Amino acid sequence: MKLPYAEPYRIKAVEAIKPSTRRQREKWIKEAHYNLFNLSSDQVFIDLLTDSGTGSMTDNQWAAIMTGDESYAGAKSFFTLKKTIQTLFGFEYFIPTHQGRAAENVLFSALVKEGDIVPGNSHFDTTKGHIESRKATALDCTIDEAKDTQLEIPFKGEVDVNKLKAVFEKYPKERIPFCVLTITNNSAGGQPVSMKNIRETSELCHSYGIPLLLDSARFAENAYFIKKREAGYGSKTIKQIVKEMYSYADMMTMSAKKDGVVNMGGFIALNSKEVYEAAKRYCISYEGFITYGGMAGRDMNALAVGLDENTEFETLDARMRQVAYLGKLLDRYGVPYQRPAGGHAIFVDAKKMLPNVPKEEFAAQTLAVELYLEAGVRACEIGSILADRDPVTRENRYSDLELTRLAIARRVYTDNHMAVIAAALKNVMARADKITHGYRIVEEAPILRHFTVKLEKIEE
Numbered sequence: 001m002k003l004p005y006a007e008p009y010r011i012k013a014v015e016a017i018k019p020s021t022r023r024q025r026e027k028w029i030k031e032a033h034y035n036l037f038n039l040s041s042d043q044v045f046i047d048l049l050t051d052s053g054t055g056s057m058t059d060n061q062w063a064a065i066m067t068g069d070e071s072y073a074g075a076k077s078f079f080t081l082k083k084t085i086q087t088l089f090g091f092e093y094f095i096p097t098h099q100g101r102a103a104e105n106v107l108f109s110a111l112v113k114e115g116d117i118v119p120g121n122s123h124f125d126t127t128k129g130h131i132e133s134r135k136a137t138a139l140d141c142t143i144d145e146a147k148d149t150q151l152e153i154p155f156k157g158e159v160d161v162n163k164l165k166a167v168f169e170k171y172p173k174e175r176i177p178f179c180v181l182t183i184t185n186n187s188a189g190g191q192p193v194s195m196k197n198i199r200e201t202s203e204l205c206h207s208y209g210i211p212l213l214l215d216s217a218r219f220a221e222n223a224y225f226i227k228k229r230e231a232g233y234g235s236k237t238i239k240q241i242v243k244e245m246y247s248y249a250d251m252m253t254m255s256a257k258k259d260g261v262v263n264m265g266g267f268i269a270l271n272s273k274e275v276y277e278a279a280k281r282y283c284i285s286y287e288g289f290i291t292y293g294g295m296a297g298r299d300m301n302a303l304a305v306g307l308d309e310n311t312e313f314e315t316l317d318a319r320m321r322q323v324a325y326l327g328k329l330l331d332r333y334g335v336p337y338q339r340p341a342g343g344h345a346i347f348v349d350a351k352k353m354l355p356n357v358p359k360e361e362f363a364a365q366t367l368a369v370e371l372y373l374e375a376g377v378r379a380c381e382i383g384s385i386l387a388d389r390d391p392v393t394r395e396n397r398y399s400d401l402e403l404t405r406l407a408i409a410r411r412v413y414t415d416n417h418m419a420v421i422a423a424a425l426k427n428v429m430a431r432a433d434k435i436t437h438g439y440r441i442v443e444e445a446p447i448l449r450h451f452t453v454k455l456e457k458i459e460e
């Protein structure tokens with residue numbers, strides 16, 4: 001008999017989680033104004049809100065924490081991390097920041113000005129926020145195929161180079177500080193970008209004199225998909241693939257809380273001394289001195305180990321198999337999701353699953369609340385609440401996709417938890433025809449509203 005697959009690790013510390021009753025959850029979610037960000041974590045059984053900062057670190061990472069150097073300036077931990085980043089990505093300069101959005105804030109302060117255009121593939125919400133708060137415009141040039149959740153193609157997160165070219169033709173290069181390629185494409189469903197697309201985007205950008213920024217939160221998962229799905233990369237190591245990906249880019253921003261597998265951290269890395277010098281001073285005023293930039297020495301140490309370990313095939317393979325396993329269970333139950341299964345999450349197609357909820361009543365949020373009520377599973381809306389209002393017209397931007405994201409934390413839950421999640425969705429689907437109404441907004445922030453929005457249930 002062929003032996004089944006098993007994870008290449010064992011578990012050294014465990015953390016208790018508590019189930020609850022439906023009655024309790026009804027009360028809690030109402031008190032939370034139907035915003036899952038307002039729940040306290042002990043009101044949640046299985047937390048799929050995000051894979052950001054929620055991963056389990058390895059014993060080697062915890063050991064590195066003990067040898068962190070907390071010197072204000074010139075800490076050994078800074079140089080350790082710098083060396084890891086130079087080796088992995090091939091960039092000369094590196095600025096640590098406390099997380100990904102801080103990297104965006106520091107870099108965009110140096111590069112983005114009012115009236116600018118920043119094209120890319122489905123800008124992540126904080127990326128878009130940092131562009132729009134500077135009165136610049138984020139233009140989404142993702143391939144149209146990404147909008148069809150049932151279409152199964154290997155690289156569904158790509159940028160459409162023809163759309164990108166049209167942007168470069170329309171606007172003068174002085175107004176385009178850079179193009180941002182998000183790998184993997186989080187908002188489109190954790191879908192990867194091929195090496196071919198990275199290379200072609202890079203060539204196009206450079207022929208117009210425009211730098212290419214890789215928004216890199218899940219760069220290692222993207223490299224895994226290239227290895228598994230793109231011709232010519234099957235026998236390459238993840239580290240070789242990563243090196244090639246970044247040979248086409250001019251700079252990167254990184255949320256280390258994802259593929260760095262740390263609880264907090266981020267960075268900028270780049271080759272241009274000029275941009276580095278410009279960004280450096282914003283790091284000092286917003287984040288901290290340039291050799292710690294918002295991170296403790298111990299955290300920089302843990303990140304150096306995390307980056308190294310998480311660019312090994314076996315580590316990534318265990319994770320991606322779990323996400324794919326959840327996808328398989330959902331297939332069995334006929335639950336529609338963005339196909340194929342993404343790297344860090346499954347994005348359930350809420351429009352398909354709850355067809356009776358009008359678009360003004362936020363189907364993806366409605367599904368997230370139903371899933372919580374069903375089993376204490378906390379998911380995240382990636383739909384029209386997240387899309388915010390148009391900065392000019394202040395109208396709601398109804399997104400093409402209403403997705404409820406089930407983000408899987410790294411090495412945190414077991415396949416039994418996946419089975420509970422899938423069964424809960426099956427149960428919600430069984431009563432989907434009776435779910436005809438969703439929610440209305442009663443209070444919202446002008447930007448990044450999904451974190452703090454207050455909602456009210458719409459009754460018949």
Ligand SMILES: *Cc1c(COP(=O)(O)O)cnc(C)c1O
Nearest residue numbers: 099100101124126186215217255
């Ligand atoms: C998470 C994320 C960010 C922002 O990073 P934070 O660490 O949450 O501030 C930026 N881009 C992408 C693609 C992300 O997934």
